[in-house]
Amino acid sequence: xxxxxxxxxxxxxxxxxxxxxxxxxxxxxxxxxxxxxxxxxxxxxxxxxxxxxxxxxxxxxxxxxxxxxxxxxxxxxxxxxxxxxxxxxxxxxxxxxxxxxxxxxxx
Numbered sequence: 001x002x003x004x005x006x007x008x009x010x011x012x013x014x015x016x017x018x019x020x021x022x023x024x025x026x027x028x029x030x031x032x033x034x035x036x037x038x039x040x041x042x043x044x045x046x047x048x049x050x051x052x053x054x055x056x057x058x059x060x061x062x063x064x065x066x067x068x069x070x071x072x073x074x075x076x077x078x079x080x081x082x083x084x085x086x087x088x089x090x091x092x093x094x095x096x097x098x099x100x101x102x103x104x105x106x107x
Contacts, residue, residue: 048091057098058098058099062096069092072086
């Protein structure tokens with residue numbers, strides 16, 4: 001796992017490109033994110049922040065996040081279109097991993 005401090009640090013290693021340009025080396029590919037998926041997820045995050053409070057998800061156990069992720073998965077697979085289930089799945093997966101990574105930092 002790549003840690004934020006290894007990527008976004010003033011001490012990050014540098015890289016020189018073919019034209020001689022130097023900059024910090026980033027071992028991750030943020031440019032591969034799908035913009036439309038990120039906008040859809042951001043809309044769900046905004047809605048959740050208004051309903052439950054910003055960063056409320058950090059106070060929820062990983063298993064609870066995964067339970068909600070599975071509920072949205074099965075609802076989507078069943079053909080339910082009453083909610084943006086794929087965006088909720090993305091959010092819950094991010095929440096579960098965020099909580100796990102947060103717990104690793106605390107330990």
